[in-house]
Amino acid sequence: MxxxxxxxxxxxxxxxxxxxxxxxxxxxxxxxxxxxxxxxxxxxxxxxxxxxxxxxxxxxxxxxxxxxxxxxxxxxxxxxxxxxxxxxxxxxxxxxxxxxxxxxxxxAMSPNLAKTGVTFPEGYKETFTKYYTVNFPATKQVRYYYANKTAVAAAKAGKPLPDGSVLLAEAYSAQVDAGKNPVTGADGYYSADKLLFYTAMAREAGWGKDIPEMLRNSDWNYAVFTLDKKHRPGVNQAECLACHKPLDNVSYTFTLKQLAEAK
Ligand code: HEC
Ligand code: HEC
CATH class of the missing domain: 1.10.760.10 (Cytochrome c-like domain)
Structure with missing residues (x-):
């Protein structure tokens, strides 16, 4: 035996x-x-x-x-x-x-991933909350993060960000000195020079249904906008989805903590 x-x-x-x-x-x-x-x-x-x-x-x-x-x-x-x-x-x-x-x-890019539900949030400067700033030394950029009321309210209540949430980032080039190094302001962030583009993420019911499960971020979609507020051609949403995917327990959002602390 x-x-x-x-x-x-x-x-x-x-x-x-x-x-x-x-x-x-x-x-x-x-x-x-x-x-x-x-x-x-x-x-x-x-x-x-x-x-x-x-x-x-x-x-x-x-x-x-x-x-x-x-x-x-x-x-x-x-x-x-x-x-x-x-x-x-x-x-x-x-x-x-x-x-x-x-x-x-x-x-060719996958058509389901080239298409996004996110549209440019006109008037965001008046209605969104600016909640975070981050320096990007490698690209000499500074980004400002904005969120709409729906997202801010949920984050403050400690709830997952619901349908209707919109997060937008403005990407600026940093001002540089004579040695081409970014100029830092009194707040510790690079001083913004020119607006370059916008990135955004937003969610609505059903937006995730055509996205493969291994990439899907629930019903979030992503977009990059040019200065004239049009979708930047050639953006592969799969890259956005893949990188944000591991953050499923924080609404796929890297800056949820900062959003909850927004003033
Ligand atoms: C969102 C885009 C994306 C998706 C989807 C993706 N990959 Fe990748 N893959 C990349 C990128 C970008 C790299 C380069 C990584 C690096 O620079 O180290 C890469 C690298 C690799 C490599 C290493 C290649 C080498 O030459 O060393 C392998 C293997 C690979 N991927 C397999 C897969 C497989 C299998 C899948 C599907 C299950 C997959 N990838 C899905 C973007 C993706
Ligand atoms: C290599 C990983 C990576 C990829 C790819 C990526 N992101 Fe992110 N994303 C981040 C990180 C890290 C942050 C947090 C702050 C920062 O460093 O900008 C972030 C933050 C954001 C935010 C602010 C909300 C949040 O999650 O904190 C938006 C909006 C955003 N990304 C949109 C996009 C879009 C649109 C794409 C695709 C075009 C994309 N991201 C691709 C890593 C990534």
Whole structure:
């Protein structure tokens, strides 16, 4: 009897080496990875690597490192943390089997992620609360964060931000001195020079329904606006969603605490 139990324990503990499931890999890739890497591993932008024809062992090793955090990238850390070991083997096998990209080839952006429900909040300067400022040393920018009444009221009540919430950030270039270093004002923040663009996030019922589960931020949508308040072309909402996704317990918002403390 002892021997039998020993054998069963061995069976349960032994790693089950089975062949990667190419079809499952394809399904997962189409649902999630395609938003950035393209359905066949030819990516949608210069900032995102192609995966087609890459070695499967390399892809799997990168996914493991991105999941355990030894390789750092906010977007991919959030994605990989949602993949099982089996998912990794499957997507790695699928992408590795795709033909490599011809020079300059690029996939089309996923239409569901290119479209956003967020419209420019006209009159925000009068009706929104300015609740936070942050310096961006790498890009020499300073950003001012604004929130509408719905968002401020919920944050102050310690409630999740409900439908109708709108958060807007103004991105300014910083004034620079003769040595090209940003000039800091008395408040410790860079002195703003020129308004460059706006970023925004907002939520309404149903806005998340066409977004794949691994990227979905409940019903939040994201947008970037140009100075003439139009949607900036070529914005891949998948990147916004992926980076904000791990913040599901704080309404997908990095600055919820500051919002709750808004004056
Ligand atoms: C929101 C965009 C986005 C999505 C969705 C996404 N990725 Fe990525 N992926 C990136 C970016 C950006 C990088 C580059 C990371 C870096 O610079 O370290 C990357 C890097 C990788 C790498 C490393 C490639 C290399 O050459 O080292 C692998 C592997 C990878 N992604 C696999 C996947 C898989 C599998 C999925 C789907 C389950 C996926 N990614 C979904 C944006 C995305
Ligand atoms: C690499 C991760 C990352 C990506 C990608 C990203 N964000 Fe964020 N976002 C942040 C962080 C971190 C903050 C908090 C303050 C800061 O550093 O700006 C933030 C803050 C914000 C805020 C203010 C509300 C809040 O969450 O605190 C808005 C609005 C916003 N982001 C919109 C966007 C939009 C639109 C996109 C896509 C075009 C995007 N973000 C992509 C990391 C990211």
């Amino acid at each position: 002892k021997k039998v139990i020993g054998f069963l324990v061995f069976l349960a503990a032994a790693p089950i080496a089975h062949a990667a499931d190419m079809e499952a890999g394809k399904t997962k890739a189409a649902a999630v990875c395609a938003a950035c890497h393209g359905a066949t591993g030819v990516s949608v932008s210069d900032a995102i690597p192609n995966l087609a024809a890459q070695r499967p062992g390399y892809l799997e090793a990168q996914l493991k490192a991105l999941k355990d955090g030894t390789r750092k990238n906010q977007i991919m850390n959030a994605i990989a943390s949602q993949l099982s070991a089996e998912d990794m083997a499957n997507v790695a096998a699928f992408f590795a089997a795709q033909p490599g990209a011809v020079t300059g080839a690029k996939s």
